[in-house]
Amino acid sequence: MSQAVVDRLQTQFGERVLETSDAFGDHEVVIAVKDWVEVAQFIKDDGDLQMDHFIDLTAIDYPERESARFDLVLMTRSSVTGARIRLRTHAKDGEEPGTLSGIWSGANWAEREVWDMFGIKFNGHPDMRRILLYEEFVGHPLRKDYPIDKAQPLVPYREVGDIDKLPPFGIEEGQPFARIDWESRLAGGDSQVSPAIGVQQGQRRTLSDSEVAQQIQARIDAQMAREAEAAQASEETAEEGSGE
Amino acid sequence: MRLNMGPSHPAMHGTIRMVIDLDGETLVNLDVQPGYLHRGFEKSCERGTWAQVFPYADRLNYVSPMLNNVGWALAVEKLLEIEVPERCQYYRVILGELARISDHFTCNGASAMELGAFTPFLWLLKVRDWVWDILERETGARMTHSFGRIGGMAAPPTATFKDDVLRVIPEVHKVVKETEIMLLRNRIFLDRMQGVGVLTKEQALSYGVTGPMARSTGIPYDVRKDHPYLVYDRFDFDVPVGEDGDNWDRFMVRLEEIRQSVRIIEQAIEQMPDDGPINVDDPRIVFPEKSDVYTTIEATIAHFKLVMEGLRTPKGEVYSFTEGGNGELGFHIVSDGSGTPYRVRVRPPCWYNLAAAREMLLGGMIADIIPTFGSVNMIGGECDR
Secondary structure, three states, X not given: OHHHHHHHHHHHHHHHEEEEEOHHHOOEEEEOHHHHHHHHHHHHHOOOOOOOEEEEEEEEEOOOOOOOOEEEEEEEEOOOOOOEEEEEEEEOOOOOOEOOOOOOOXXXXXXXXXXXXXXXXXXXXXXOOXXXXXXXXXXXXXXXXXXXXXXXXXXXXXXXXXXOOOHHHOOOOOOOOOOOOHHHHHOOOOOOOOHHHHHHOOOOOOOOHHHHHHHHHHHHHHHHHHHHHHHHHHHHHHHHHHHO | OEEEEOOOOHHXXXXXXXXXXXXXXXXXXXXXXXXXXXXXXXXXXXXXXXXXXXXXXXXXXXXXXXXXHHHHHHHHHHHHOOOOOHHHHHHHHHHHHHHHHHHHHHHHHHHHHHOOOHHHHHHHHHHHHHHHHHXXXXXOOOOOOOOEEOOEEOOOOOOOHHHHHHHHHHHHHHHHHHHHHHHOOOHHHHHHHOOOOOOOHHHHHHHOOOHHHHHHOOOOOOHHHXXXXXXXXXXXXXXXXXXOOOHHHHHHHHHHHHHHHHHHHHHHHHHOOOOOOOOOOOOOOOOOOHHHHHHOHHHHHHHHHHHHOOOOXXXXXXXXXXXXXXXXXXXXXXEOOOOOEEEEEEEOHHHHHHHOHHHHHOOOEHHHHHHHHHHHOOOHHHHHO
């Protein structure tokens, strides 16, 4: 059953299927990283394969391997035929494979975890945040060169007033003590650390008290402007209602 | 309005933070943030021997640790290409199904309790305790048993094992019946469960949802049926499926699965041989008898080698999966031929089930988070690892 999937991929992609294996009964197809998204889309959409059930996506680190450091492994299953297949590709450090989150929704979290644990970014991923660890974490722990007993810097309590967390919500999450330098990130910066750590490590200058006060005032002003706008809007609708 | 729910919130089971955008009481945007219970399971596995993973595996899904134990043992056994003796396979099945019963009891009981029905919770936990009494008698521990071994189990079944199980099974039936009488005609319960937290079949497949949650949407996928392991192909049992994928279906699928687990246990007790070996006969894999370790040099050396170096596995990579309490529990292990795993990836069913929770919650009311999140049965130890 699963062998049929391997055969189908071989006829469809020919030499682009680099390797196949059925060691220990797990059927596997190795492809190049540039074909990653295309083959994944194919196994999902093809009428014979219909690999519609996402199972897992993970990575394996081989730091000594010169050609490509990481193995990316995708496992899928067909809810129609019951066949399972494992797709594998080799990615260099720093290379950005395409995201599969548009094909299977489950890949969204799986890819975020791979980024978190291995530092592999996925091209086109809608929300490439760390997921299990926190943003100030230095390094990617499942890489083989990350020592298991490595200590992380202590993340100090945030005093800066204007930094919030999640990009999907913009900077207005309502949690002034969140620790990420979203302002810098939303402005296109690639800062991985919080402003407080940035200050510690000399990446960011310390804000003076007056600057902090300014930022807080700006927030208050913005909030008041929004409230005034909302009040005006509700007044207008009330007037319209009374006019009728 | 933006609201932070959790991680210290009783309904978030202690380990999940949700950032919620509200319009009135309706959820318009939602971000689920796991990770508060991350302990580095996968990294920790890379520095011990294969056998030293068992205590960690226990602490993945701590509501049904026996299923994880067996899952890990099966994964390494697949790599070693060995099969445990028949008596052990039945033993694993029975202990695993007992663990599944306790898992579903906990989830359904907690779901009911979170909606204010405290009595069913206490009644279900009463029987869960009796199930745990059996597990305690067999393994020595109520929750984190560390009872699995590569190539067998830590100890053979006790002399009263079958009688103990047969004594508890009628109580399981009884309390399931009582739960049904108490809850299934309760208007408040129905209103909170039916049509709430709906997940479609397509969404479930796309998100990688498995287990009772996938079955509640109508996907008849059960690893025990589709890819039978151990001796599951010898039992006659049904895979209950729902239709709507709402909280009600998830609740009912779990209740029915308790009954099916009881069916499996009854058949397994009947078929299980009363004597015969529990462990494979291979001193390179299985620890020698403790009495021999103290009296013979061969066993002392074997014990020393197994503890200090660990058993050697062939070089290779396998993915082995079993039906855990929440769905497909997979172990993807890579071996470089040494006594230590090169890489261990656990595919936690909760992880993908939780990822789908966003779809189930969006557009609903804020109060719906509690029953819906409860019926996802997120187990922090397994989700965050």
